[in-house]
Amino acid sequence: MTYYVGILDGADDVWGVRIPDVPGCVGGGSTPDEAIADVIIALRDVMAHKRGGGFEVPLPSPLSAILASGEVEAGETTVIVPLALDSGRTVRANLTMDAGLLEAIDEAAALRGVARSAFVASAAREKIEAQ
Known part of the structure; x- marks a missing residue:
């Protein structure tokens, strides 16, 4: 299974997760758990669309690369987002x-x-x- 690094941010009842390796792939919810669950679904949908449409599927960056890139700002934390795509068989x-x-x-x-x-x-x- 493939895992992507997500960046979680938010407060109170507004939370979001973005995946730097997949621009535009975000999830949200009223709790951190809801936001993570939402981004898991979003990642699966985006990657299935990319694969089905013949688009390039971006490979996940290591956590160390995400941290070194400056992508994670103060108050944010990283989460691991699994990608389980159907193979079609x-x-x-x-x-x-x-x-x-x-x-x-x-x-x-x-x-x-x-x-x-x-x-x-x-x-x-x-x-x-x-x-």
Whole structure:
């Protein structure tokens, strides 16, 4: 997985995150956590658009380069933003888990009207992006 450096700033109930390596890629929210969650989605959407449109996908800079660039101002902090892009192809995976957990997964997937695989993939993506 690829990780980009984001810069978090804000106060009270107005927070934002920008990604220096991807101009225009920003997220916002009323808390730092909301702003980070928003920029994760924004980064995925921007990069999927770039990849799909044949545009150059910028590589992430190391944290040390971002810090040395002077991009981070007083009162701001850096955060790590994961990028999990779909590759456009599916693969079969054999997973082993407790039978009770599998039943719970199947019930939850049925309630949402999705297949087991889609449910597990969605849950995994949410867990990865919550890091």
